[in-house]
Amino acid sequence: AKEQGRNSYQYYTQALNDTGQDRLALEYALNQALEREEFAVYYQPQIDTRTGAISHMEALARWQHPQLGFISPAQFIPIAEQNGAIVALGHWVLRQACAQAKIWQQLGMSITVGVNLSPRQLRDGALLEMVDQTLAQTNLETSLLELEITESATLHNLTQAQSVLMDLHRMGIGLALDDFGTGYSSLSYLKQFPLDTLKIDRSFVMDLLTQDKDVAIAKAILELGRGLDLRVVAEGVETEELQQLLQNFGCQHMQGYLFSRPLPALEATHLLQTQQST
Numbered sequence: 001a002k003e004q005g006r007n008s009y010q011y012y013t014q015a016l017n018d019t020g021q022d023r024l025a026l027e028y029a030l031n032q033a034l035e036r037e038e039f040a041v042y043y044q045p046q047i048d049t050r051t052g053a054i055s056h057m058e059a060l061a062r063w064q065h066p067q068l069g070f071i072s073p074a075q076f077i078p079i080a081e082q083n084g085a086i087v088a089l090g091h092w093v094l095r096q097a098c099a100q101a102k103i104w105q106q107l108g109m110s111i112t113v114g115v116n117l118s119p120r121q122l123r124d125g126a127l128l129e130m131v132d133q134t135l136a137q138t139n140l141e142t143s144l145l146e147l148e149i150t151e152s153a154t155l156h157n158l159t160q161a162q163s164v165l166m167d168l169h170r171m172g173i174g175l176a177l178d179d180f181g182t183g184y185s186s187l188s189y190l191k192q193f194p195l196d197t198l199k200i201d202r203s204f205v206m207d208l209l210t211q212d213k214d215v216a217i218a219k220a221i222l223e224l225g226r227g228l229d230l231r232v233v234a235e236g237v238e239t240e241e242l243q244q245l246l247q248n249f250g251c252q253h254m255q256g257y258l259f260s261r262p263l264p265a266l267e268a269t270h271l272l273q274t275q276q277s278t
């Protein structure tokens with residue numbers, strides 16, 4: 001038993017070392033990735049199921065490393081968040097997304113882009129000016145931008161977050177509370193923040209067909225949205241059965257693989273154009 005204990009201990013530290021090294025390697029690569037133009041922005045549509053039309057596109061960062069291959073945002077966003085690289089990356093994603101929304105508008109399509117804002121960005125004193133400048137440089141109307149924040153984003157300094165969000169709202173920028181229901185103090189945020197949209201987290205959506213608890217939660221969020229006059233978007237809708245069920249609950253806005261995976265800009269544009277002509 002003693003021998004086994006020692007082995008498992010060694011195994012454990014080995015695993016820790018590996019993770020630490022992977023992390024360091026990733027962190028190092030991440031710091032160069034922007035300059036080396038290894039990032040791309042993909043776009044995933046949000047459908048208004050009443051009309052079938054795409055109303056919004058969420059911008060999602062993609063990283064293709066020349067040696068390491070495709071690295072998921074679930075891996076690199078937390079690292080970028082910790083080492084601060086998210087500020088430059090987030091700025092870059094915002095600029096791409098705003099420029100893309102402008103192109104769509106020039107093609108005759110009014111599509112709002114959703115851009116994820118990390119907690120660190122929300123705490124960054126230069127955020128407002130950065131957003132303002134980016135909108136000016138891309139010549140995009142503020143109403144065609146929606147920023148997605150997560151509930152944890154605001155924990156550090158609620159008053160500061162509230163004041164930044166108020167300013168963004170006054171500029172005419174839309175605000176979405178992302179992954180709703182998974183964070184902290186959701187309900188007080190609904191009261192304190194000038195929100196336009198609630199996104200029901202995928203974890204409440206995926207098992208709706210079998211889990212009564214998820215049904216109760218999803219219905220309650222939709223009811224909250226109606227009462228507070230918020231657009232409610234269900235994330236992670238993968239099947240027609242799910243779409244039908246959500247529609248029965250009065251959910252109008254959906255995002256998920258059923259409609260489309262996140263697409264590179266050109267493919268997203270093609271999708272919008274085929275929709276427009278039908």
Ligand code: C2E
Binds near residue numbers: 093235256262
């Ligand atoms: P999120 O903001 O909740 O984005 C939705 C995620 O769900 C995306 O994962 C999307 O590809 C995935 N998804 C959409 N529909 C479905 C579906 O039907 N089924 C399943 N299984 N998944 C679906 P992705 O692109 O891997 O991004 C993961 C997370 O990384 C995002 O979650 C977001 O928190 C973060 N992220 C991505 N890009 C950015 C960015 O530019 N800035 C910041 N701050 N965070 C980002």
Ligand code: CA
Binds near residue numbers: 116178
């Ligand atoms: Ca999001």
Ligand code: CA
Binds near residue numbers: 178179201235
């Ligand atoms: Ca989300």
Ligand code: CA
Binds near residue numbers: 179201202
């Ligand atoms: Ca999520």
